[in-house]
Amino acid sequence: MNLKLKGKHAIVTGASKGIGKGIAQSLAEEGCNVSICARTQSELQSATDELRQTGADILAIQADLTRDDDIEKVVTKTADAFGSIDILVNNAGTIGQSGTFEGTPLDEWRSLFELNVFAVVSITRKVIPYMKKQGWGRIINISSENGTQPYPDMIHYSASKGALDNFSKALSKQYAEQNILVNTVSPAFIMTPLVSNMMEKAADEQGVSKEEAIESFLENNRPHIEQKRPGTIDEVGPVVAFLASDKASFINGSNFRVDGGSVASV
Template sequence: MDLKLKGKNAIVTGASKGIGKGIAESLAKEGCNVSICARHKKELEATVEELLEYDGDIISVAADLTREEDIQMLVDTTFNSFGSIDILVNNAGTIGKAGTFDATPLAKWKDVFELNLFSVVSLTKKVVPYMKEKGWGRIINISSENGSQPYPDMIHYSASKGALDNFSKALSKAVAGDGILVNTVSPAFIMTPLVENMMEQAAKEEGISKDEAIQSFLKNHRPNIEVERPGTIEEVGELVAFLASPKSSFINGANYRVDGGSVAAE
């Protein structure tokens, strides 16, 4: 399917690896020009090299999105390179250190919310005027199953993603009249390099295979994933590309859960 993304200009944050990299690749495959952002310059440069095989232009911006001046630099660099910003994918985020309510100090809450919510708000506020000027835009916020189904040992992360879900819904109502559609994608247990390393470590500690470690995790921690496997980065990236495209013109304010059924509620 041709998603009609050729020539569109996108920002993808947290895009040097994992889900963000997969999203950038899915957009680049469709001919989109992509500005990828992350903190580490060498990782970004390596990702750019991989994405150059596609038709779209790829640039990278090393930035810390908890710094206002870095957010402005990302927006300015992208606009000056491409001439417009049509698509914003807010993917950068942090899980923080897992812990219960009693064990998680307020400072850790603030750190998680700073990246998972406030950086998204700040970057979005800077990008929306460019979209309003064109009368067209797509904003996709990458959340998590935790936003709908919070876990007590990840309480600050879950709360930050719930807040992001709510922000996305409210923003979708505020800017739809300007031709800007806002949606959320909420993955769960996606086999990113980080998750793969976690499974390999668990397998080593328990003296079992990686596949056995994955099945153990599914049984003990994510029993509602009815398809009985982790998701893939591509399954997230391709959905985001569709939501970023003109073909998603009647989808607004939705939260798409790429979770294999992990969230038990409707």
């Protein structure tokens, strides 16, 4: 399918690896010019080299999105390089440390919300004027199954993603008449480098193979993933690319679950 994204200009945050890089890859393959940002320069450079093989114009910006001046830098440099900003994908985020409610310090809540919620609000505020000026924009926020189906050992992360889902829905109502559409994509148990490391750690702790640790996690923690496997990065990016296109011009305020059915509710 030709999504007709050639010549569009996108920002993808947290795009040096994992789902973010996969999203940038999908957009680049559709002809988008893509600005990517992340905190680690070496990972950012590696991702840039790989993404440029698509033939797309890739702009890499080292940034910590918990800093307002870095957010300003990402937006300004992107606009200067590309001339406009058509698509914003808010992917950067953190899961924090798992634990009980009483065992999770308040500072950990603040740190997690700073990146998962407030950074999204801040960069979105700076990008929307460009979209309003041209009368076209797509904002896709990367949430999680946890925003809909919270887990007690990830209570602060679940709360932050619930806040992101709510923010996305409310924002979608404010700018739709200006052809700025806002949607959410919520992956679950995608085999990113982070999840892979978590499964390797679980395998070591249980004295089993990584494959057995994954099987055990699926059975005990994600029983509603009926495919009985983790998702792949390549199964997320194309959904985002579709939502960024005019093929999705009547989709607004929706939450697309890329979770293999993990969320048990309708």
